[in-house]
Each structure stands twice: as C-alpha cells, then as structure tokens.
Amino acid sequence: VTDLSLLHLDSSANRSDASVTRQLTALFADAWLARHGHSGYRHRDLAADPVPPLDTAYCTLGRRVERRGLVPLADVPALAIDEAEHRAWALTEPLVAELLAADTVLIGAPMYNYSVPAALKAWIDRVTFPGAFLDPVTGDSALRDTRVVVIASRGGTYRADPRHDFQTTYLRSYFDRHGVTDMTVVTAELAVADLVPHLAPYRQLAADSLAAARAEVAELAEFSAVTG
Ligand SMILES: Cc1cc2nc3c(=O)[nH]c(=O)nc-3n(C[C@H](O)[C@H](O)[C@H](O)COP(=O)(O)O)c2cc1C
Secondary structure (H helix, E strand, O other): OOOOEEEEEEEEOOOOHHHHHHHHHHHHHHHHHHHOOOOOOEEEEEOOOOOOOOHHHHHHHHHHHOOOOOOOOOHHHOOOHHHHHHHHHHHHHHHEEEHHHHEEEEEEEEEEEEOOOOOHHHHHHHHHHOOEEEEEOOOOOOOOOOEEOOOOOOOOOOOHHHHHOHHHHHHHHHHHHOOOOEEEEEEEOOOOOHHHHHHHEEEHHHHHHHHHHHHHHHHHHHHHHHHO
C-alpha cells in the first residue's frame, strides 16, 4: 500500500456489463488497487451521479475571480456575494480538490455523437473554474505532474480518417492546453459491430481492437504499478 492516489471517472450511460469503457477502466483500476490499496482511490460515476451543468452563479463568480488575476482557491469563497454563488462554489470546489489531489486520473470516455458524453463535459466545465489549475504565485500548471489515462471507445472507426473525431482529439487538446504532459489514450473501435447488423463484417476487426485495447490497458496498469 502506498500514498499514491487515483481518480477514476466513468461517463458511459451503459451498464457495466455492456460498457466497453467501464470494463477497461475497471481493468486498470483493479490492477492499481491490488498494488496501492483503497486509501488513495476515488471513483466517480458521472453518468449515475451527474455533475450539475453550469449556471449563472458559477459564471458571475468565475468572472469576478478572473478580473482579479491569479486567485488562490482558498480565497474564492470570500469573493462569493450571494447564496447562489456560495452554492456554485460548494458544488465545484470538492471536484477541483479531488482532481488536484490525484496522481493519476483515469477517464472512461465513450464517443457520443462524435464527441464526449455530456456527463463528462459537465465535469470538465465545472472543474475548469478560472485559475483552478494554476499556481497562484508562479502561474505554472498544477497538472504538470498529473498522469492522465483516457480509455476511449466508439461504435465506428476513426483512425484512418480522424476528421470527425471530436472525442480523443478534444481530450488531448484539453489536457495539453492545461499543462498535462503525461497522457495516454487507449481506444477501442467498432464497439457496436456485435450489435448492429450492417456492421457484422467488422466483428473480427472489433474483437481485435478490443483485445489490443485490453492488452494496452494491462500494460499501462503494470507500468503504473511499478512507477506509480
Ligand atoms: C448516445 C450515443 C451516441 C453515440 N454516438 C456515436 C458516434 O457519434 N460515433 C460512433 O462511432 N459511435 C457512437 N456511439 C457508440 C458508442 O461510442 C460505443 O457504443 C461505445 O462503446 C460506448 O461506450 P460504452 O461501451 O462504454 O458504453 C454512440 C453511442 C451512444 C449511446
């Protein structure tokens, strides 16, 4: 058991037994837990327990904070002027703290309509409060030592032509722009080939893609067990 921490996020609306991303994130999490124990582990099911979408109070508080430049998170409550803003911060701060505390962030991210599920986007919008990831003194990213592992899956295939992939390209850009330097994306493609009759010819490719993703996740989890 170590003092390392893993924040595990799932965002598929499918039941675990039907969800490719949930099965793959569980594979990683189980290996991590076997090595590091439960004390640093936090699981958030963003589909079952959704993060509320942003409201006006979040924006007015955010704008007030932005106007001041770099504000330490501990000073934000003093800038809230009414009940709604305090409530907005009370919904936001624990999620930000959880993210900043994590050595590794594991994200299950299915493709929904070419992008990520709204449940995951709602979490992203909320944790990305102005200045939340910046050191208030140096302005450096507080996420520069955070390891991000994204487990992506989608019904179709986008590897050959990523023009319509706003899922993995979006997550790569988002974390890159916020200073994450250690990011791995594992992608299972053609995940609905077993289900959809006209994709039947792709069933072998789908099975190969899933097997490759499982092997990648197992290897990542192994690596993570050794290095943290
Ligand atoms: C609401 C919804 C929208 C989807 N949109 C797309 C899409 O635009 N492109 C695609 O390739 N697959 C799409 N799919 C298929 C999923 O990406 C695929 O089934 C994936 O494995 C879902 O993740 P899960 O297995 O973890 O639930 C969609 C599925 C759902 C439920």
